[in-house]
């Protein structure tokens with residue numbers, strides 16, 4: 192097999208796989224290097240298993256809102272088996288075939304940049320092979336969880352999202368450190384599966400702090416209703432664990448120590464750049480790879496290096512990594528033909544405007560574009576419009592006591608939406624309409640003619656426009 196390819200992709204997560212697919216579609220040859228499982232974090236330890244664990248809880252909550260329906264016993268084993276099936280029992284042969292069928296060459300091993308257009312691949316047996324790229328190298332190595340420097344924490348071997356999403360025995364007493372998306376989703380999933388005493392420890396004053404404030408407030412109310420204890424403005428000052436899997440004692444900045452069977456740390460992620468040879472490309476190590484809007488790394492002579500997905504630190508979301516990968520692949524193909532002319536379709540504009548994101552809790556939280564606070568920080572001339580989603584006929588038909596809220600952030604000069612947030616059961620499926628309106632900058636006067644069907648929750652669109660004055 193030749194060691195020379197048009198493009199070498201390092202990392203076969205969703206971003207890397209899509210970059211390879213796109214360059215092959217454009218007629219270039221590609222090699223994909225993966226040290227663990229093709230499919231990446233998303234397929235085995237992140238998006239897919241977490242949603243497989245959350246879906247039964249969402250359905251149970253929905254049944255609880257409908258009189259006359261009753262849930263039987265929860266079969267935790269069956270839920271975990273379905274999770275295992277959704278993650279292909281950690282067998283990546285299907286994903287590997289997808290790559291080889293592109294066709295691209297798949298190489299299992301650790302990839303490391305070794306100077307311009309070169310990648311060294313170290314296989315599990317220690318053998319090293321050096322690949323050369325004719326056009327480009329795409330780094331798509333993802334991210335790793337951050338463990339904060341709290342005394343005793345690393346020694347206590349806490350769970351990260353990997354252990355939480357691949358849980359086999361659900362701890363009865365669970366402590367979760369963090370108040371962001373992963374912390375909220377996994378606290379609710381594990382609580383529903385049997386972590387009866389779940390405590391979420393949040394350094395700040397709210398859950399989901401980067402979203403509209405009402406998102407965290409409604410989620411907090413749901414946590415309280417389900418019996419999940421949230422401790423705000425609280426820090427862990429020390430962690431004690433005597434035996435590897437024994438109970439863990441958390442010393443807190445507020446109140447008495449908390450004893451739990453397991454501690455999940457969900458305090459963010461950092462780019463997986465500690466040992467990928469960035470210095471050989473003239474870049475700083477251990478940082479996100481800064482890219483331009485065509486995903487080309489800044490500061491690399493001759494511009495042969497690209498970075499897509501979590502590793503560039505733009506948006507730590509699968510769909511955004513895949514979007515970046517499509518752009519990157521097309522740009523590499525166009526540049527290889529000398530045709531690239533900075534076309535708008537080959538430039539990332541979705542990340543900066545505020546990517547679409549869903550938090551799959553009950554209630555679901557979803558948003559696209561800017562929050563009110565972000566729009567004000569940017570100095571945009573905005574007005575916000577809120578609506579109680581429980582008042583929409585379609586929502587009340589979905590279940591009794593439907594609680595939710597919508598917010599539209601309107602640029603009053605341009606008469607377009609620059610941000611939308613929905614919080615409510617099943618709200619995730621409302622998001623794409625908002626994404627189209629925000630991304631395509633649909634004028635409100637045109638949006639007015641997009642008539643939502645009766646009786647769907649989408650009628651909230653009409654109510655938002657009416658509240659705005661249309």
Ligand SMILES: Cc1cc2nc3c(=O)[nH]c(=O)nc-3n(C[C@H](O)[C@H](O)[C@H](O)COP(=O)(O)OP(=O)(O)OC[C@H]3O[C@@H](n4cnc5c(N)ncnc54)[C@H](O)[C@@H]3O)c2cc1C
Pocket residue numbers: 201202203204205206207224225226227228229230231232233234236237238239241242300301302303331332333334352356373463466467499500501502506507508509510511512
């Ligand atoms: C619990 C959890 C739930 C999430 N849920 C969602 C969700 O619902 N929706 C969503 O959009 N996002 C979600 N995310 C975020 C999402 O998982 C990431 O944004 C996504 O996986 C990033 O894709 P990627 O291809 O950049 O990186 P990854 O998926 O991390 O893939 C990187 C790949 O590179 C490989 N690799 C690393 N270094 C090397 C090397 N040196 N050589 C060879 N291979 C290497 C890794 O083994 C891995 O396979 C979630 C994250 C977590 C933690």
